[in-house]
Amino acid sequence: MGDKNEEFVVTPWEVRGIVDYDRLVKEFGTQFIDDRLLDRVKRIIGEIHPLLKRRIFFSHRDFDWILDKFEQGENFALYTGRGPSGPVHLGHMVPWIFTKYLQDKFDAELYFQVTDDEKFLHDPHVSLEITKNYAMENIIDLLALGFKEGKTFIFIDTDYAKTLYNIAIKVAKHITFSTVKAVFGFDSSINVGMSFFPTIQAVPCFLPSVLKGKNTPVLIPAAIDQDPYWRGIARFVAPKLGFYKPAQIHSKFFPGLGKGGKMSASEPNTAIFTTDDEELVDKKIMNAFTGGRATVEEHRKLGGQPDICPVYHYYEYLFEEDDKKLKEIYNSCKLGTLICGDCKAILANKVKKFMKEHQRKREKAKDIVNEFILKD
Amino acid sequence: MGDKNEEFVVTPWEVRGIVDYDRLVKEFGTQFIDDRLLDRVKRIIGEIHPLLKRRIFFSHRDFDWILDKFEQGENFALYTGRGPSGPVHLGHMVPWIFTKYLQDKFDAELYFQVTDDEKFLHDPHVSLEITKNYAMENIIDLLALGFKEGKTFIFIDTDYAKTLYNIAIKVAKHITFSTVKAVFGFDSSINVGMSFFPTIQAVPCFLPSVLKGKNTPVLIPAAIDQDPYWRGIARFVAPKLGFYKPAQIHSKFFPGLGKGGKMSASEPNTAIFTTDDEELVDKKIMNAFTGGRATVEEHRKLGGQPDICPVYHYYEYLFEEDDKKLKEIYNSCKLGTLICGDCKAILANKVKKFMKEHQRKREKAKDIVNEFILKD
Numbered sequence: 001m002g003d004k005n006e007e008f009v010v011t012p013w014e015v016r017g018i019v020d021y022d023r024l025v026k027e028f029g030t031q032f033i034d035d036r037l038l039d040r041v042k043r044i045i046g047e048i049h050p051l052l053k054r055r056i057f058f059s060h061r062d063f064d065w066i067l068d069k070f071e072q073g074e075n076f077a078l079y080t081g082r083g084p085s086g087p088v089h090l091g092h093m094v095p096w097i098f099t100k101y102l103q104d105k106f107d108a109e110l111y112f113q114v115t116d117d118e119k120f121l122h123d124p125h126v127s128l129e130i131t132k133n134y135a136m137e138n139i140i141d142l143l144a145l146g147f148k149e150g151k152t153f154i155f156i157d158t159d160y161a162k163t164l165y166n167i168a169i170k171v172a173k174h175i176t177f178s179t180v181k182a183v184f185g186f187d188s189s190i191n192v193g194m195s196f197f198p199t200i201q202a203v204p205c206f207l208p209s210v211l212k213g214k215n216t217p218v219l220i221p222a223a224i225d226q227d228p229y230w231r232g233i234a235r236f237v238a239p240k241l242g243f244y245k246p247a248q249i250h251s252k253f254f255p256g257l258g259k260g261g262k263m264s265a266s267e268p269n270t271a272i273f274t275t276d277d278e279e280l281v282d283k284k285i286m287n288a289f290t291g292g293r294a295t296v297e298e299h300r301k302l303g304g305q306p307d308i309c310p311v312y313h314y315y316e317y318l319f320e321e322d323d324k325k326l327k328e329i330y331n332s333c334k335l336g337t338l339i340c341g342d343c344k345a346i347l348a349n350k351v352k353k354f355m356k357e358h359q360r361k362r363e364k365a366k367d368i369v370n371e372f373i374l375k376d
Numbered sequence: 377m378g379d380k381n382e383e384f385v386v387t388p389w390e391v392r393g394i395v396d397y398d399r400l401v402k403e404f405g406t407q408f409i410d411d412r413l414l415d416r417v418k419r420i421i422g423e424i425h426p427l428l429k430r431r432i433f434f435s436h437r438d439f440d441w442i443l444d445k446f447e448q449g450e451n452f453a454l455y456t457g458r459g460p461s462g463p464v465h466l467g468h469m470v471p472w473i474f475t476k477y478l479q480d481k482f483d484a485e486l487y488f489q490v491t492d493d494e495k496f497l498h499d500p501h502v503s504l505e506i507t508k509n510y511a512m513e514n515i516i517d518l519l520a521l522g523f524k525e526g527k528t529f530i531f532i533d534t535d536y537a538k539t540l541y542n543i544a545i546k547v548a549k550h551i552t553f554s555t556v557k558a559v560f561g562f563d564s565s566i567n568v569g570m571s572f573f574p575t576i577q578a579v580p581c582f583l584p585s586v587l588k589g590k591n592t593p594v595l596i597p598a599a600i601d602q603d604p605y606w607r608g609i610a611r612f613v614a615p616k617l618g619f620y621k622p623a624q625i626h627s628k629f630f631p632g633l634g635k636g637g638k639m640s641a642s643e644p645n646t647a648i649f650t651t652d653d654e655e656l657v658d659k660k661i662m663n664a665f666t667g668g669r670a671t672v673e674e675h676r677k678l679g680g681q682p683d684i685c686p687v688y689h690y691y692e693y694l695f696e697e698d699d700k701k702l703k704e705i706y707n708s709c710k711l712g713t714l715i716c717g718d719c720k721a722i723l724a725n726k727v728k729k730f731m732k733e734h735q736r737k738r739e740k741a742k743d744i745v746n747e748f749i750l751k752d
Contacts, residue, residue, distance in 0.1 A: 117545050128546070158542050162752045165537035169493050170504070172569030177553060180568055192556055193548030196572035376538045376752050 010225050011185065013122060015253055015262050021058060021224070028227050030059040030250060040067060045105040050321050051098045051251070059224060061231075062247035069217045070106060076217035077208040078102055079246065081113035081201075084134035084156075085123065088141040089271040090351075091254030091263035094317055098251065099221045100145050103152070108219075110152045111204045114139060117157040118201070121193040132158065136369070141274050143365035143372060144358055155374040157200060162376040164203050167210060171199040174237050183232030202234040205246040217244050224250035254317055255310040257288035274362065278352050285311070285348040291333070292340035303336040311340070311347055319350040386601050387561065389498060391629055391638050397434060397600075404603050406435040406626060416443060421481040426697050427474045427627070435600060437607075438623035445593045446482060452593035453584040454478055455622065457489035457577075460510035460532075461499065464517040465647040466727075467630030467639035470693055474627065475597045476521050479528070484595075486528045487580045490515060493533040494577070497569040508534065512745070517650050519741035519748060520734055531750040533576060538752040540579050543586060547575040550613050559608030578610040581622040593620050600626035630693055631686040633664035650738065654728050661687070661724040667709070668716035680709040680716070687716070687723055695726045 008017030010024060025032055033055055042048050044067060051057050066076050080099050082092065103110050116131035135156045142154070157164060180186050180195050208216040220230060227250060235245040253262030256270035263271045272284055291309030293299035306312035312333060320326045332338035384393030386400060401408055409431055418424050420443060427433050442452050456475050458468065479486050492507035511532045518530070533540060556562050556571050584592040596606060606624050614621040629638030632646035639647045648660055667685030669675035682688035688709060696702045708714035 117541075121545055121549055124549075128542075158545075159538075161541035162535075162538035165493075165541050166504075166534050169497055169534075169569045172572070173497055173500075173567055175568050176565050177562075177568055177571055178564040181564060186553075188554040188557060189552050191549055192551050192553055192568075192572045192575060193545045195553055196548070196568045199568060 012225050012228060015225050015264075018260050019253060019262075021252060024224055025059050028059075028224070028231060030061050030224075030227070030248070031063075033058055033060055033063075033249075037064060040064070044071065047105065049098060049101045050323070051094065051101075051317070053323070054316060055252075056094065056317055057098055057221065057249050057251045059250040060248060061235075062245065063219065063249050066217055066219045066247045074217060076106070076108055076219050076247075078108045078110040079113070079204045079207075079218050079220050080110070080222050081115060081204070082135075082138050082142070083115045083119050084131050084138045085119045085126070086134060086265035087273045087275060088138050089263055089265060089273045090314075090318065091256075091271070092138075093141070093145070093274075094254045095221050095223060095251050096142055096145055097318070100147060102219070102221060103148060108151070109208065110147060111207055111218075112139075112142065112152065112154040113201065113204045114154065114156045115197075115201065117161075117193070118197050121191060121197060128158065132156065139369060139372075140362055140365045141358075143369060144274075144361035146361070147372070149368070149371050152372050153374050154372045159373070159375045163207075163374075164200055167203045167206060168196070168199040170241055171202050171206075171233070171237050172196060174240050175199055175233060179232065179236075183228045198229055198233045201229045202237065205230070205234040205238065206241065206243045209243050215242070215244055218246040220246055220248045222248070222250065223253055225253070255313045257284055257310050259289040260308075272351065272355075274355070274358055276355065278355075281352050281355060282348050285344050285351065288344065290340045290344070293336075296339055299339055300336040304333040304338070304340070306330045306333045309333070311343055314347055314351070319347060319354070388601055388604060391601050391640075394636050395629060395638075397628060400600055401435050404435075404600070404607060406437050406600075406603070406624070407439075409434055409436055409439075409625075413440060416440070420447065423481065425474060425477045426699075427470065427477075427693070429699075430692060431628075432470065432693055433474055433597065433625050433627045435626040436624060437611075438621065439595065439625050442593055442595045442623045450593060452482070452484055452595050452623075454484045454486045455489070455580045455583075455594050455596050456486070456598050457491060457580070458511075458514050458518070459491045459495050460507050460514045461495045461502070462510060462641035463649045463651060464514050465639055465641060465649045466690075466694065467632075467647070468514075469517070469521070469650075470630045471597050471599060471627050472518055472521055473694070476523060478595070478597060479524060484527070485584065486523060487583055487594075488515075488518065488528065488530040489577065489580045490530065490532045491573075491577065493537075493569070494573050497567060497573060504534065508532065515745060515748075516738055516741045517734075519745060520650075520737035522737070523748070525744070525747050528748050529750050530748045535749070535751045539583075539750075540576055543579045543582060544572070544575040546617055547578050547582075547609070547613050548572060550616050551575060551609060555608065555612075559604045574605055574609045577605045578613065581606070581610040581614065582617065582619045585619050591618070591620055594622040596622055596624045598624070598626065599629055601629070631689045633660055633686050635665040636684075648727065648731075650731070650734055652731065654731070657728050657731060658724050661720050661727065664720065666716045666720070669712075672715055675715055676712040679712040680714070682706050682709045685709070687719055690723055690727070695723060695730070 008019050038048055069076055078099055080095055114135045116135045119131040120126055120128045139154055180198055186195055205218050230246055230248050238245040256263040258270035265271055288311055290311050291305030293302055315326055315329055384395050414424055445452055454475055456471055490511045492511045495507040496502055496504045515530055556574055562571055581594050606622055611621040632639040634646035641647055648657055664687055666687050667681030669678055691702055691705055
């Protein structure tokens with residue numbers, strides 16, 4: 001989870017500081033995505049998504065086992081989700097876009113959990129009505145990405161609580177308060193809803209097996225802050241309940257437009273929301289922190305610093321799929337030939353184009369949302 | 377909860393030793409049922425049930441407030457329940473019989489919770505299939521007592537988990553692990569299902585208000601071991617959620633047929649189950665511990681001790697409604713004119729008669745059970 005005494009913190013409820021991903025891999029006991037694994041993915045499905053090639057999805061646990069199963073003809077299911085604490089921003093969509101690629105390439109079912117209960121329990125100032133409302137809004141953003149009907153099962157926890165609770169208590173029977181204390185850093189002042197909740201988040205790891213009546217491998221594409229749920233709860237309990245341990249593939253955090261740190265809805269000026277209009281997108285990007293120098297002269301002389309620049313990272317994560325072009329941006333920034341104003345303007349146009357298309361699809365998604373929802 | 381270092385223990389999961397009810401009233405901060413309250417009940421509904429008159433229901437919290445509400449024309453709902461850990465014995469039926477009387481006299485709705493989740497979470501050796509099976513069997517015993525259709529709502533937790541969870545998380549948001557630790561004596565080795573469960577048991581205190589969409593007074597008739605749920609959880613949370621605090625009326629424990637202690641399904645030789653046949657009832661009663669002396673001669677000389685005699689208490693709790701006749705049994709035992717063999721034989725006949733009738737009603741109840749069940 002990172003160490004609060006050091007320079008960064010990574011928990012399911014807080015990501016702060018400049019994240020040292022190498023250290024997370026070591027602390028969490030995961031594996032780096034290596035070239036051998038990429039070659040294998042390419043051999044199986046013929047294509048490597050930029051988010052994987054660029055190691056935005058950089059770490060995994062048992063992804064190779066998932067590929068074994070797939071090659072043996074055993075289909076796996078995907079599981080990811082969303083805590084509906086506010087509107088969706090671009091950072092939330094990174095794992096979803098990757099999940100869509102996995103669904104398409106592996107013809108995999110997706111189970112998507114919307115944890116309105118968690119967000120209600122976590123925030124003293126938020127009502128269940130608010131989290132449920134965000135839940136529906138967030139689902140519309142998800143569906144705008146084009147997930148497959150009949151293969152995509154979305155559930156809001158409070159609307160699917162009967163199914164979830166019946167499995168969660170089987171998980172909970174094996175999870176002591178000591179365990180959640182150790183895994184999540186809770187103390188006795190935590191409310192008993194929050195200390196129970198990790199069992200609810202573990203349920204979808206086993207839900208495909210329960211619904212199909214046969215043990216089904218599950219792969220979880222998600223940002224690495226969610227790892228304690230899988231490492232500390234779901235994988236610990238799986239063998240006790242007779243299920244496969246869920247596999248993970250972990251992403252880094254999408255940066256905010258400010259200096260350092262991930263994109264966060266709690267800092268709206270440095271986050272681009274899916275409902276932002278063109279003017280607002282322009283404004284946020286033009287006001288972004290960059291790796292550029294104090295003056296254009298200095299920039300041309302010293303060159304920029306793309307590695308610490310959120311604008312560059314936007315190209316890298318989502319807005320420049322062509323590796324050659326991305327390299328050009330990187331190099332011309334370094335050389336000082338690409339100045340920040342121009343670089344931002346190009347990005348802003350790409351983002352606005354993406355947003356316009358997303359907003360169009362978002363409107364259409366409103367009509368089909370009920371086809372995707374699991375309810376009790 | 378009693379004190380484990382002293383001679384008795386009373387928790388929702390364990391009742392052991394000779395219970396000092398006076399001390400419980402003091403420790404739990406409840407009120408004794410007094411003559412003034414009995415007079416008031418008699419004035420309102422014209423009749424006092426023997427279980428109340430004899431102070432088997434001996435303690436309360438806000439029962440007078442419930443009567444105020446009733447007299448002001450505001451109907452209250454009853455809430456009691458059952459942990460389906462095994463078959464029903466006579467001890468379980470004492471609060472149910474009293475609850476039936478309250479339903480009839482006050483024309484009150486009854487909400488009856490069957491906590492199969494709790495029993496599954498509590499006992500490492502029990503599956504959910506087993507607790508669900510007992511749940512249905514236990515409900516049939518309840519219905520054999522003649523509760524009113526359309527006014528009686530029974531729910532098995534796992535079958536009503538969506539409704540319950542949605543309210544429970546609102547309770548849970550206000551209940552810390554420290555609180556359940558203090559209220560129930562849990563430590564960190566408790567599983568997180570058990571530490572969440574008190575919020576599920578609190579839900580029916582508010583369920584009538586939620587279902588009706590208006591604040592509804594609730595009276596809980598139950599044995600006093602359940603009091604921590606009401607005192608420590610439901611009454612604490614009620615004002616925070618805008619509900620009335622639930623009122624309680626507490627019973628003593630129905631004795632087992634052994635020496636001291638309450639009737640317990642875990643000691644089947646000293647418990648009479650509703651499905652026991654006549655031969656078994658005879659055998660169990662004839663083998664019962666009594667307050668009688670070692671020999672008939674001694675008994676006639678010294679007299680018996682009805683106060684410590686489970687056979688006498690059976691008359692008192694359920695099998696002799698006539699106060700005058702009960703007094704005669706007491707006195708003739710004390711005088712030594714009634715000897716144990718005769719006293720047991722009379723009781724056995726009464727119990728067998730009750731059982732035969734109950735078993736007949738039990739069979740008929742199987743046909744109507746679905747009319748009473750709330751499910752998601």
